[in-house]
Amino acid sequence: MINFYPGPSKVYPDVRNYLVDAYDEGFLSTPHRGDQFVQLSRELVGLIKRRLNIPQDYYIFFASSATECWEILVQSLTKNKSYHIYNGSFGEKWLQYAQKLRPKSEGYAFDLNSPMPVHELQVSPDTELICFTQNETSNGTQVTPTCILNLHNRFRDTLIAVDATSSMAGLNLKMIKADIWFASVQKCFGLPAGLAVMACSPRAIFRAKQMGERAHYNSMVSMYEKMLNYQTTHTPNVLNLYLMKRVLEERPFIKTIDGELTARAQDLYAFFAQFTDIQLLVENEEVRSKTVLALQGSEKVVDELKKRALHHNIRLGNGYGPWSRNTFRIANFPAILDEEYEELKRFFLHYYA
Structure with missing residues (x-):
């Protein structure tokens, strides 16, 4: 088929062999606080930054899915509200989910045949996070690099988060123009579902520390503290992390x-x-x-x-x-x-x- x-979507054919290697090398039962996992995590973080052209001062985190990243960002970076710009179903769902946690969150819908209308956006001063989907999987549209640059230039004092699920690891995204980028791996990474990668700027980490939100296992400040030692807050998808390392080494x-x-x-x-x-x-x-x-x-x-x-x-x-x-x-x-x-x-x- x-x-x-x-x-x-399709996984890389070599994943079949990597699965056997993961078993033979003991990664299917390795402790996620042990040296073998820490070494894997350290090497993988370096690979992700080099292969995907992520700024060296950005922090890499792992979650279960892009949907979980929505939750992490709203919980850890907003007390009041976020502002969502969308033209399709996934961008709209992100807004709807944010409103369940922060009811004051606002959205702006634009037409699928139009570039993001950055000049029309009315973002209130108490907005803590601007969110959009770079590649809207539901309708086959994208937010162009020019629009992202314009958004960055117009709202320099507000954190910007980008759902790049259908483009991260496929397109050369200018990640320095936003504070948070995240994606599930079952698309351009060519890996099985069940893992997400999130890259965060120093500004985003500073904001997470300011808020100090620790009420959830996936609170960003807790994730940051664990990843200082290349560990996770929870037992992660070790197999998929191993597969990602092997795939990125060959890509x-x-x-x-x-x-x-x-x-x-x-x-x-x-x-x-x-x-x-x-x-x-x-x-x-x-x-x-x-x-x-x-x-x-x-x-x-x-x-x-x-x-x-x-x-x-x-x-x-x-x-x-x-x-x-x-x-x-x-x-x-x-x-x-x-x-x-x-x-x-x-x-x-x-x-x-």
Whole structure:
């Protein structure tokens, strides 16, 4: 089965061998306070920073998922409210979850074909955290580096947090332009689900220390104190951490991967533009995601396409949220091979022959 689902998506084939190595090397039963784990954690933090071009003074933390990161950030960095900018389902869910913990949290919705309207944002002085999703998996849009830079320049005194679940480890993100970046690993990392990576600036850690919130096992100040010794507050997903280390050791640096994914995205968008009864959901090329393509058609066309693809051992991603019935999505992640996209093209050409 060729898997183009945008998460959980295809894992790197070498993961199969790494699983055996993890067993043989004792990592499946190693104490998470012991020397073997600490050495793994130390090496992995260094790898993540080097391979993903993360500033050296940023702190790396591990959580169970990007959704847990939403909770950590709201609990540990806000007393009053956060401000959420979104154009799709995952950005909106982040807002809704924040409002359960901090009812005063506010949101600003913008159109999926428009760049983030940074000049229109009305962020009140008592806002402690500005949040957005860099790559909106639900509709195949992205917030461009220019918009992130403009947001950084306009709100320099407010912490900025970015959900980069469908782009971290796939795109060369300019992480110095925001204070917190986080992602689950079942997308561009090419790993099994159940782990998230979060990178935090010194400003974010300073704010966490100021608040001193310690009421939860995943409070950021507690996570920070444990990671000073390359440990976690909880028993972590040691297997996935081991797999990440092995995968990152073999992968190119993020600048190379970014170039490859960008070129492949351009090729795929040009390919799908030729068909008449399916169209690209996002009309504005500037805001189209490089890692998740969203295509739309009638419910009947989309349903039949997905069924026929499965018959040919090709899994297309379902639509999501408001677009669940009339769209399908295609992941453009590093673990998926060029030959597999050629097979995808052959399927569509045959289907529309």
